[in-house]
Amino acid sequence: MESLGVLLPIPMNAYLESELDRRYKVFRLWESPPERRQDFIRANAAAIRAVVGNSKAGADADTIDALPRLEIVACFSVGLDKVDLAKCRERGIRVTNTPDVLTDDVADLAIGLAIAVLRRLCQADRFVRSGAWLSKGGYKLTTRFSGKTIGIIGLGRIGLAVAKRAEAFGCPISYYSRSEKPNTNYKYYSNLIDLAANCHVLVVACPLTEETYHIVNREVLDALGPKGVLVNIGRGPHVDEPELVAALREGRLGGAGLDVFEQEPDVPEELFGMENVVLVPHVGSGTNETRNAMADLVIGNLEAHVMNKPLLTPVV
Amino acid sequence: MLSKATRQLIERPGEVASGRLQCCLGVAIFRLLMRSGVGTGGRGDPVPPRPRSTRNPTRFPALSTTICALEKTGHSLSSDMFGLPRSHLMASGSESQGRRGTERPQVLLLRRPLSVLHEALSARFQLLRPWESPVPFDRFLAAHAAGVRALLVTGLTPVDGPLLDALPALRFIVTTSSGVNHIDLAECARRGIAVANAGTIFSLDVAEYAVGLLIDVLRRVSASDRYVRRGLWPRAGDYPLGSKLGSKRVGIVGLGSIGSEIAKRLEAFGCSISYFSRSRKPQVPYTYFPSVGDLAAESNVLVLSCALTKETYHIINRDVMSALGKDGIIINVGRGALVDEAELVKHLMQGEIGGAGLDVFEHEPAVPEELFCMDNVVLSAHFAVHTLEMSSELCQLMIANLNAFFSDRPLLTPVLVRT
Numbered sequence: 001m002e003s004l005g006v007l008l009p010i011p012m013n014a015y016l017e018s019e020l021d022r023r024y025k026v027f028r029l030w031e032s033p034p035e036r037r038q039d040f041i042r043a044n045a046a047a048i049r050a051v052v053g054n055s056k057a058g059a060d061a062d063t064i065d066a067l068p069r070l071e072i073v074a075c076f077s078v079g080l081d082k083v084d085l086a087k088c089r090e091r092g093i094r095v096t097n098t099p100d101v102l103t104d105d106v107a108d109l110a111i112g113l114a115i116a117v118l119r120r121l122c123q124a125d126r127f128v129r130s131g132a133w134l135s136k137g138g139y140k141l142t143t144r145f146s147g148k149t150i151g152i153i154g155l156g157r158i159g160l161a162v163a164k165r166a167e168a169f170g171c172p173i174s175y176y177s178r179s180e181k182p183n184t185n186y187k188y189y190s191n192l193i194d195l196a197a198n199c200h201v202l203v204v205a206c207p208l209t210e211e212t213y214h215i216v217n218r219e220v221l222d223a224l225g226p227k228g229v230l231v232n233i234g235r236g237p238h239v240d241e242p243e244l245v246a247a248l249r250e251g252r253l254g255g256a257g258l259d260v261f262e263q264e265p266d267v268p269e270e271l272f273g274m275e276n277v278v279l280v281p282h283v284g285s286g287t288n289e290t291r292n293a294m295a296d297l298v299i300g301n302l303e304a305h306v307m308n309k310p311l312l313t314p315v316v
Numbered sequence: 317m318l319s320k321a322t323r324q325l326i327e328r329p330g331e332v333a334s335g336r337l338q339c340c341l342g343v344a345i346f347r348l349l350m351r352s353g354v355g356t357g358g359r360g361d362p363v364p365p366r367p368r369s370t371r372n373p374t375r376f377p378a379l380s381t382t383i384c385a386l387e388k389t390g391h392s393l394s395s396d397m398f399g400l401p402r403s404h405l406m407a408s409g410s411e412s413q414g415r416r417g418t419e420r421p422q423v424l425l426l427r428r429p430l431s432v433l434h435e436a437l438s439a440r441f442q443l444l445r446p447w448e449s450p451v452p453f454d455r456f457l458a459a460h461a462a463g464v465r466a467l468l469v470t471g472l473t474p475v476d477g478p479l480l481d482a483l484p485a486l487r488f489i490v491t492t493s494s495g496v497n498h499i500d501l502a503e504c505a506r507r508g509i510a511v512a513n514a515g516t517i518f519s520l521d522v523a524e525y526a527v528g529l530l531i532d533v534l535r536r537v538s539a540s541d542r543y544v545r546r547g548l549w550p551r552a553g554d555y556p557l558g559s560k561l562g563s564k565r566v567g568i569v570g571l572g573s574i575g576s577e578i579a580k581r582l583e584a585f586g587c588s589i590s591y592f593s594r595s596r597k598p599q600v601p602y603t604y605f606p607s608v609g610d611l612a613a614e615s616n617v618l619v620l621s622c623a624l625t626k627e628t629y630h631i632i633n634r635d636v637m638s639a640l641g642k643d644g645i646i647i648n649v650g651r652g653a654l655v656d657e658a659e660l661v662k663h664l665m666q667g668e669i670g671g672a673g674l675d676v677f678e679h680e681p682a683v684p685e686e687l688f689c690m691d692n693v694v695l696s697a698h699f700a701v702h703t704l705e706m707s708s709e710l711c712q713l714m715i716a717n718l719n720a721f722f723s724d725r726p727l728l729t730p731v732l733v734r735t
Contacts, residue, residue: 104585105560105562108535108562109531109537111527111585112537113537115525115528116528116531116538116541119528119703121532121537121696122538124695125695126542127697128688128695128696129688133680134681139697139699141702141703141704142704144520144521144703144704144706145524145528146524147520164584167584169520265553265554266550272545272547278541280537281543283555283558286535287559288557288558288560
């Protein structure tokens with residue numbers, strides 16, 4: 001039986017790649033210079049039946065059109081914003097992602113970012129490393145995280161995991177979602193501005209879709225306010241980034257913990273000088289344990305597909 | 317004669333946070349305190365804190381006294397900061413001067429406290445401020461503190477036998493810390509001096525700080541924040557992977573109020589909790605280990621949240637670090653001297669331990685510089701307690717303990733009672 005041809009658009013993970021190499025024929029798109037990539041795809045289209053995508057690159061309409069034999073898109077992420085799902089449905093292409101295995105890491109980071117911003121952890125670390133403790137002494141009063149109201153946008157797996165952790169700090173939980181969730185005691189807001197106005201820390205934990213693009217806009221930031229903190233562990237485009245920078249610059253927003261940005265890996269440099277922000281380079285699922293588990297899930301889905309068995313974590 | 321160490325500490329300038337910052341913060345919290353009506357009545361007599369419903373939310377007792385006191389320490393004030401016209405305040409100045417002399421109890425301070433606390437205390441007590449005096453500390457005490465019965469210790473200033481010798485009338489010491497390792501309790505007991513501390517008011521702040529440090533170490537939050545701010549993400553690519561917090565085996569050294577709050581929080585992250593404590597606590601669901609070495613051998617992470625005593629000095633030594641292992645993480649929000657710091661630095665430099673989150677050090681503010689280039693270490697300057705919320709709670713607690721002492725009622729947070 002013909003070995004599965006797998007298109008890998010960008011390097012993702014060494015373990016994943018070696019597992020793919022062991023089983024399949026891997027086509028590494030990044031090995032061609034950018035101007036030759038269309039040719040590369042055309043030249044190998046006959047062999048490519050699978051694409052492995054992630055948060056940065058997946059299978060958009062053009063890619064799908066260029067791969068007439070494409071059968072499955074297996075994402076090395078839980079987010080599917082880089083996959084044209086409608087087109088996949090239309091073509092009968094299966095799509096899988098990596099839910100659950102990364103839920104804990106992303107939720108851990110959300111809380112870690114909130115504490116780091118409110119308690120100025122990175123600032124303290126910089127303070128000590130600069131030698132300032134010796135010469136300047138002194139301290140700053142920061143804001144306690146425990147007991148603060150947390151507002152969550154999207155109460156899915158990750159949102160619920162954030163809520164569970166925050167509850168252990170005595171934080172009341174509210175959320176905004178497309179619809180109210182039946183089995184929770186958390187306070188539901190049908191309007192995001194109201195949620196923002198009534199919480200201290202606002203966490204973005206929903207999928208990126210056309211509806212949620214720039215869902216955190218100027219009005220939401222103003223409602224969150226000069227003492228409010230935004231934590232984004234979703235996707236950069238959830239937030240109107242220029243508005244976010246302006247709100248921080250002008251003191252209309254209290255602080256931000258950001259794992260994602262609109263144009264990764266570029267981050268607005270104005271943020272680099274701010275004490276009330278924490279900036280991390282899309283490390284939400286970035287642990288050895290989790291990336292290995294995600295890789296296993298990608299391989300598991302591809303293997304199931306090849307053997308005509310039920311997919312492990314299908315979306316389409 | 318005061319010990320040289322004590323004298324040096326006392327004569328060193330107090331907090332050097334900017335005067336303006338102190339004033340601004342102080343005003344905000346002073347207003348908060350005034351609104352909540354904590355403390356003494358308007359005449360300055362120590363009275364028990366009244367129930368909330370009877371408090372007068374609009375009174376500003378002895379504000380001008382506070383201003384006079386602050387002006388003496390070099391703070392300059394404008395009406396903007398207090399929100400009141402200065403003329404109003406100066407008019408009542410002489411009135412409160414007269415009140416200050418006789419009725420309010422004396423409290424000795426050794427160093428200038430945080431503005432927040434200073435203002436709250438000045439409004440209720442007659443403060444003895446040796447740092448304002450041109451005479452040496454010993455002579456100040458001899459001249460002014462012969463009759464002082466209460467001492468408020470800030471900044472972990474040591475209280476030892478020689479200092480106590482200079483305060484023959486002292487019957488009460490209250491410290492703004494939870495730890496009391498800087499106070500010679502045996503000497504206090506011998507002299508019949510009661511001691512109170514800050515109780516458990518720091519527990520929430522320290523516990524969340526410990527969790528924040530642990531997430532930071534495992535997930536490289538501060539290190540990758542540095543990476544981004546240096547512009548390395550576009551140039552050098554993705555940041556190396558960290559380590560997952562869930563299912564880590566966390567060993568807590570000292571399961572008191574802080575340790576319990578830490579345990580509760582980390583359980584929600586999927587950690588398993590074990591502990592070492594002076595005695596087993598049958599009512600907690602965590603696994604007890606009879607020694608720190610045994611705890612370390614069965615843990616990936618050690619969190620230090622116990623008091624510093626003779627028994628716990630360097631409790632985290634080379635053997636414990638070896639037992640913890642190459643991937644082990646140490647989080648210290650207790651006291652620096654709980655850890656053999658030189659050994660820890662060696663272990664970190666040799667990759668014999670996985671990482672550390674340290675808020676305290678053996679010789680603060682000195683921090684071993686070898687740590688400054690490490691990405692698996694997160695450093696903080698003894699900040700775990702310093703929140704706005706704690707600050708206002710601390711003022712209330714210090715004042716309440718002093719009031720209790722002066723009115724011969726039980727202390728709220730005693731460490732040592734007079735027998």
